[in-house]
Amino acid sequence: MMRRGVLLCAVAAALSGVAGTAQTLERHPDYPTVPVPITSVTFADTFWAPRLDTVRRVTIGAAFKQSEVTGRIKNFEIAAREATGEFCSRYAFDDSDVFKIIEGASYALAVKRDAALDGYLDALIAKIAKAQEPDGYLYTARTINPSKPMAMAGKERWSNLEHSHELYNLGHLYEAAVAHYQATGKRTLLDVATKSADLVARTFGPSALRYPPGHQEIEIGLVKLFRVTKNAKYLSLAKFFLDERGNPAGHKLYGEYSQDHKPVVDQDAAVGHSVRAAYMYSGMADVAALTNDARYVAALDRLWEDVVYRKLYLTGGIGATGAWEGFGPAYDLPNSAYAETCASIANALWNFRMFLLKQDARYIDVYERAVYNAMLSGISLAGDTFFYPNPLLSLGQHERSPWFACACCPSNLPRFMLSIPGHAYAVAGDTLFVNLFVQGTARMAMAGGTVSVEQQTRYPWDGNIRIRVALAKSGRFSMRLRVPGWAMDHPVPGDLYRDLMPARDTVSLKVNGLLVPIRLERGFAVIARQWTTGDTVDLHLPMPIRRVVAHPAVKADEGRVAVERGPLVYTAESVDNGGRVTNLLLADQSPLTAEWRPDVLNGIMAITGKASAVRVRNGATLSEPVPLTLIPYYGWAHRGKGEMAVWLARRPDLARPAPEPTLASAAKASSSEGGKGLQGLNEQYEPTDSNDHTAIYFHWWPKKGSTEWVQYEFPAETTVSETSVYWFDDTGQGECRVPQGWRVLYRRGDEWRPVETRDPYGLARDAYNTVRFTPVRTTALRLEVVLPADFSAGIQEWKVR
Numbered sequence: 169m170m171r172r173g174v175l176l177c178a179v180a181a182a183l184s185g186v187a188g189t190a191q192t193l194e195r196h197p198d199y200p201t202v203p204v205p206i207t208s209v210t211f212a213d214t215f216w217a218p219r220l221d222t223v224r225r226v227t228i229g230a231a232f233k234q235s236e237v238t239g240r241i242k243n244f245e246i247a248a249r250e251a252t253g254e255f256c257s258r259y260a261f262d263d264s265d266v267f268k269i270i271e272g273a274s275y276a277l278a279v280k281r282d283a284a285l286d287g288y289l290d291a292l293i294a295k296i297a298k299a300q301e302p303d304g305y306l307y308t309a310r311t312i313n314p315s316k317p318m319a320m321a322g323k324e325r326w327s328n329l330e331h332s333h334e335l336y337n338l339g340h341l342y343e344a345a346v347a348h349y350q351a352t353g354k355r356t357l358l359d360v361a362t363k364s365a366d367l368v369a370r371t372f373g374p375s376a377l378r379y380p381p382g383h384q385e386i387e388i389g390l391v392k393l394f395r396v397t398k399n400a401k402y403l404s405l406a407k408f409f410l411d412e413r414g415n416p417a418g419h420k421l422y423g424e425y426s427q428d429h430k431p432v433v434d435q436d437a438a439v440g441h442s443v444r445a446a447y448m449y450s451g452m453a454d455v456a457a458l459t460n461d462a463r464y465v466a467a468l469d470r471l472w473e474d475v476v477y478r479k480l481y482l483t484g485g486i487g488a489t490g491a492w493e494g495f496g497p498a499y500d501l502p503n504s505a506y507a508e509t510c511a512s513i514a515n516a517l518w519n520f521r522m523f524l525l526k527q528d529a530r531y532i533d534v535y536e537r538a539v540y541n542a543m544l545s546g547i548s549l550a551g552d553t554f555f556y557p558n559p560l561l562s563l564g565q566h567e568r569s570p571w572f573a574c575a576c577c578p579s580n581l582p583r584f585m586l587s588i589p590g591h592a593y594a595v596a597g598d599t600l601f602v603n604l605f606v607q608g609t610a611r612m613a614m615a616g617g618t619v620s621v622e623q624q625t626r627y628p629w630d631g632n633i634r635i636r637v638a639l640a641k642s643g644r645f646s647m648r649l650r651v652p653g654w655a656m657d658h659p660v661p662g663d664l665y666r667d668l669m670p671a672r673d674t675v676s677l678k679v680n681g682l683l684v685p686i687r688l689e690r691g692f693a694v695i696a697r698q699w700t701t702g703d704t705v706d707l708h709l710p711m712p713i714r715r716v717v718a719h720p721a722v723k724a725d726e727g728r729v730a731v732e733r734g735p736l737v738y739t740a741e742s743v744d745n746g747g748r749v750t751n752l753l754l755a756d757q758s759p760l761t762a763e764w765r766p767d768v769l770n771g772i773m774a775i776t777g778k779a780s781a782v783r784v785r786n787g788a789t790l791s792e793p794v795p796l797t798l799i800p801y802y803g804w805a806h807r808g809k810g811e812m813a814v815w816l817a818r819r820p821d822l823a824r825p826a827p828e829p830t831l832a833s834a835a836k837a838s839s840s841e842g843g844k845g846l847q848g849l850n851e852q853y854e855p856t857d858s859n860d861h862t863a864i865y866f867h868w869w870p871k872k873g874s875t876e877w878v879q880y881e882f883p884a885e886t887t888v889s890e891t892s893v894y895w896f897d898d899t900g901q902g903e904c905r906v907p908q909g910w911r912v913l914y915r916r917g918d919e920w921r922p923v924e925t926r927d928p929y930g931l932a933r934d935a936y937n938t939v940r941f942t943p944v945r946t947t948a949l950r951l952e953v954v955l956p957a958d959f960s961a962g963i964q965e966w967k968v969r
């Protein structure tokens with residue numbers, strides 16, 4: 169507490185200096201709701217507290233280490249002329265990863281002293297400051313060698329904003345600078361940020377350059393810079409960048425991918441890259457709150473309904489397709505789901521702002537769904553491996569990775585996760601909002617004085633929440649407790665998902681042990697009364713196991729059911745279910761039971777019951793009862809690769825019979841150099857078409873025009889006489905097409921000989937191309953494939969008889 173008092177004085181003193189020199193906006197509107205900051209909230213539960221601790225102990229250090237190993241930090245050293253060389257990482261936006269990790273590290277410092285981390289940041293910030301050009305320009309991709317900037321950067325400053333990420337990087341710099349300043353009271357990075365923002369403000373404007381950034385983010389950063397410096401030009405600049413979008417007067421429009429197809433106030437459908445979109449919506453909410461712009465709010469309402477009613481995964485993830493890392497058409501939600509970790513973070517950030525704007529619990533419902541499921545799937549329990557996409561169905565091809573060439577997700581997680589305590593409570597005058605249920609304590613300044621609350625709960629495993637209040641002297645205020653939609657048979661706002669059966673148990677509320685009627689306003693149970701230290705509130709949220717079905721327009725989930733309990737979406741993994749899960753049928757009447765498993769995934773409430781497994785045996789399809797175990801979705805992919813499915817078959821014909829072993833499935837696959845997804849050749853998943861991204865597919869991309877091969881090595885010499893190939897072709901999304909030609913070879917001694925065919929080598933899409941040939945006895949068979957001149961090729965499935 170002492171430390172915090174000292175820190176606030178330092179911040180106030182530093183702020184007055186900035187305000188004295190800046191053009192000051194004395195009075196401006198703002199969000200009607202103020203979050204209780206992370207420095208005033210302590211999580212002391214067994215769900216979040218250990219995860220946040222892991223982020224502080226492991227993830228931040230690992231991310232900085234990766235930034236060193238991959239040249240991201242060296243780029244700043246070279247730009248600062250402390251080292252020599254060329255830009256040495258992959259992308260022009262790599263600077264932003266470093267800024268994001270600094271932001272996360274600052275949140276760690278804000279709540280817990282760490283001299284080593286503090287010192288590391290000081291040294292790193294000194295390099296960043298030296299990498300900044302004298303006029304404030306900061307972008308290592310150009311500064312390192314301005315006469316030969318890296319390709320993405322564009323020839324001149326700001327000349328390739330559609331792709332350069334010059335302004336995107338700066339948005340993350342500004343967020344990091346504000347976080348570092350608020351955590352440490354040091355102005356080092358804040359000075360770099362304001363010097364940069366002043367340059368941007370001189371360069372862009374109604375009578376200067378009028379390009380919006382290709383990737384939104386600077387809008388959020390500028391608003392944060394405005395809040396801390398009170399310099400109104402930063403707010404105006406944020407609004408300017410938003411208003412230039414979709415405005416052809418100032419630039420050639422970038423199109424839907426970057427939400428630059430029409431003015432933001434006219435947008436009514438979520439399109440394009442989903443991280444860009446949700447960062448833009450977040451920036452719009454900020455600017456709407458700070459300028460009282462009703463047109464922005466009306467657009468946000470339309471966009472929110474489009475996302476939540478038609479484009480939201482059950483896990484809270486957004487972005488159906490990897491082709492443009494973004495939204496598909498309404499209700500098009502394949503379970504191969506892109507659902508990028510960053511998009512879940514962006515979705516949560518946007519929904520939290522919508523709550524601040526409207527004080528409606530439905531936004532926290534969406535936030536909670538995204539955070540407990542899609543976002544949390546993005547990081548391992550150990551905190552050192554990550555998912556970029558977070559699919560709802562896996563055939564066993566997915567596993568978390570320590571880093572990515574495009575490392576936006578691993579660097580985004582620490583800053584977001586360490587912000588979560590700051591989303592748990594909020595205050596508006598004499599109203600206290602309790603958004604999230606996490607055991608721990610919080611202190612907040614209310615209209616009548618400081619109030620402390622202590623939450624006791626085992627949430628998300630148990631729906632009983634006790635809140636004890638402490639305040640200096642008895643006072644009147646209103647407490648608003650979120651009653652999640654899932655506790656009232658309404659898993660999401662709108663009708664995209666619904667409970668199959670209503671729950672029998674109901675929500676109840678007690679004040680000092682006495683049941684009180686629930687007065688619900690915008691999703692919050694309101695308790696307005698005179699409070700005294702020691703008063704308690706008990707909220708009971710029923711947590712039955714719920715079966716959820718999707719809107720009939722969601723074809724991927726038709727005839728399927730998902731299981732939820734409390735805020736958690738559950739999933740089936742092969743490791744718990746006899747090796748496969750896509751062959752399981754979960755009947756509506758089959759009872760399910762929740763069971764605490766302290767030994768699994770650091771302690772989970774597992775769900776168990778009975779399902780039917782469909783298998784092929786001696787050519788006949790049969791179904792047999794098997795035990796079923798489900799785990800929380802966030803915990804998948806921690807126990808080896810294997811099948812995973814959130815949506816289980818509810819209709820018998822949708823359970824995919826587990827196939828019998830075949831010649832192909834028993835063979836060892838290999839390929840010419842450079843091919844990926846070998847497992848896809850013989851994983852025995854029947855593709856629905858050549859562009860099926862749920863099936864595992866093999867491909868040679870980015871190779872083009874060359875002659876390549878794949879090969880099956882059999883366990884023993886075998887007679888083969890027929891082969892069938894299902895080509896992969898992602899026309900419209902990628903660069904794979906059916907090949908130019910192919911042939912089959914068999915191994916005889918050290919030689920590869922062509923087979924004598926009885927059929928032509930087919931090149932049909934969306935079907936098997938079968939070739940019969942004179943039987944040969946061999947230990948290996950090879951497909952020789954000639955790639956098209958300008959395209960690559962791939963294979964969905966390869967069968968042999």
Ligand SMILES: [Zn+2]
Pocket residue numbers: 508509510511556575576577578580
């Ligand atoms: Zn990402």
